[in-house]
Amino acid sequence: MTNKLLSVLLLLFLSSSILTAQSRQEIVSQIVQEANENSRLKVLAHELLDVVGPRLVGTPQMKNAHDWAVKKYSSWDITARNEQWGKWKGWERGITHVDMISPRIQSLEARQLAWSPSTGKKGITAEVMILPNAKDSLDFIDKLKSVKGKFVMISMPQPTGRPDDNWEEWATEDSFSKMKAERDSLDKKWEERIERTGLDYRELPKALEAAGAEGIISSRWSRGFGVNKVFSSYTEEIPTIDVSLEDYGMLFRLAEYGDRPELKIVAESSELGEMPTFNTIAEIKGTEKPEEYVILSAHFDSWDGATGATDNGTGTIVMMEAMRILKKLYPNPKRTILVGHWGSEEQGLNGSRAFVKDHPEIVEKVQALFNQDNGTGRVVDISGNGFLHAYDYLGDWLYEVPEDITQHINTDFPGTPGRGGSDYASFVAAGAPAFNLSSLSWDYWNYTWHTNRDTYDKIVFDDVKNNVILTAVLAYMASEDPETTSREKIKLPVSKRTGEPMTWPEPKDAERAGMLD
CATH class of the missing domain: 3.40.630.10 (Zn peptidases)
Incomplete structure (x- = not known):
């Protein structure tokens, strides 16, 4: 091959590379323009x-x-x-409306959890009570009699609806520390109350349902102003309702002080097979x-x-x-x-x-x-x-x-x-x-x-x-990219927890028939 031919081929290669780079830059520029304009x-x-x-x-x-x-x-x-x-x-959410009707009238911020059973259009009216405080699981079985015909509150009442960053900005250091200590204490006591039932948070609503409760009321605060985590119901016949921190706290205090709050709950939904x-x-x-x-x-x-x-x-x-x-x-x-x-x-x-x-x-x-x-x-x-x-x-x-x-x-x-x-x-x-x-x-x-x-x-x-x-x-x-990407994996280190070599995660099949057992 002559030097002249080599020079021509090199020039063609360089020209092609330059054109490819220019083409990439042009496409990227057009992507940016289209996305922005x-x-x-x-x-x-x-x-x-x-x-x-x-x-x-x-x-x-x-x-x-x-x-x-x-x-x-x-x-x-x-x-x-x-x-x-x-x-x-299959399930479809309908209207949720929760009203306190005693000791005064107030509409509450609330919603039924996913897959919650329906109350029907007429709704359910009942007194609200706090989860019984039992000595142990046997005592809880005895106290389950008290939930019949009641809405039962199963979440800890939060001492504050202000997120921590709001406290950090405005509270004294002593006040902030005092609040956190109080919250930690309440949280520990509530967890101990749950543990003494002998049930976890999935099993507890089912036990209350079996004992004749009219519905479950929960409130899972997400540590922000007005924000709750909202997941799924575990009951099969009675409604499970999430109530905002503010309204849940009010209901809890009313029940705790003996004011016997009553709610009317309309939570319509449809089961679709x-x-x-x-x-x-x-x-x-x-x-x-x-x-x-x-x-x-x-x-x-x-x-x-x-x-x-x-x-x-x-x-x-x-x-x-x-x-x-x-x-x-x-x-x-x-x-x-x-x-x-x-x-x-x-x-x-x-x-x-x-x-x-x-x-x-x-x-x-x-x-x-x-x-x-x-x-x-x-x-x-x-x-x-x-x-x-x-x-x-x-x-x-x-x-x-x-x-x-x-x-x-x-x-x-x-x-x-x-x-x-x-x-x-x-x-x-x-x-x-x-x-x-x-x-x-x-x-x-x-x-x-x-x-x-x-x-x-x-x-x-x-x-x-x-x-x-x-x-x-x-x-x-x-x-x-002219090249196919490499799939070569790293050698995984030894697990600090088990002392054994870590392994690559294994593929898992999907749940193909969800909640249909």
Whole structure:
């Protein structure tokens, strides 16, 4: 080969590399422009949260959400489908109205818990009492007679509805310390009261129900102003009602002082038998390597104390908006870009576990998966999840993301494998390179995670927009990468707890028939 021919080939190679770099920069620039100037995030959030509403597995609203997503993707010319993976106990929330009718009249802030039995339209009127304080489990059995015909309060009354940061700002040091000591003492005494029943928090409502109680009243404060955690009922025939800290405290004091408060509770709901459960899957088919996949991941379901705005409405609309932008600007990706909106994450990663189990041919060909779940904040942490060479490719992809976004991000390479918490862990367990895009807090754990305040107004759209750009650029770079990502794993260390070598997490199948035993 002549020197002249070598020079020509080198020039062609360099020209091609320059054009490729320029093309990448142009696509990234267009992604940023589209996300900033033509955002659909607020419309998506409104339609999902305000119109569809909460998305509890087994409810008609969950199916409405799946159907809405398929229709939305179709409007963007993206192929989408609902894929059934199991079934769940069907239930639909109706009207909840809780009124104190004695010693005075006051409507209370309250809601029935998920899967709570209905009171019917007429409701139930009864006196409120505090969980009996027994000496031991035998004494509790004897005192269970007193709950017949009553609403029974089973939660500790909080001494303050002010979060700790409010106390830190305004209280004296002595006053703050005194409050915490009082709260710790009350908490310990209440836990001891529960322990003496011989039952845990799942078994206790069932025992009260069997003893003839008219309903269960609880209040699970989330350490923020006006915020309660709202989960599920364990009763089968009587209603279980969550009451706000403020109103619960009032009822507790009235009962404690002998004022015999009475409530009228209307908590309508419908049991619907078996309901199918789905994942919504959408994809932009690859052109050069269609059998390889870049997956965008976010769970679609929520608890239904509110509308699931930050858990996980924000993750959902990030992935939808990223797909819309990629379809518009990058309609012929090298690899297939697939998005999974998983069902029943809240009950144990069920949708994503089912997908991993049912689609080994896809999991085997995953180039990378990007998952977003924990709130409205901009992404600030990414771990290599124990994949030895994750830095080699993920670092390159992150380099193409605008610096005003990556400057906030801390990385941990190679990291250790995620074992739960969100749907990326289902894929990590199967050996697929899956990464969680972990967000800044915005008081997520206290104010929105599984609470009655997880609503549209808590979304910080500037941060969510940043996450759209990050996700879209990472998906683009992963699709374009000429190399297939390495799946080589780190050698895990010895467990400090057991003294044995740690092992990689194992894949688990989904719960395919939830609450139907």
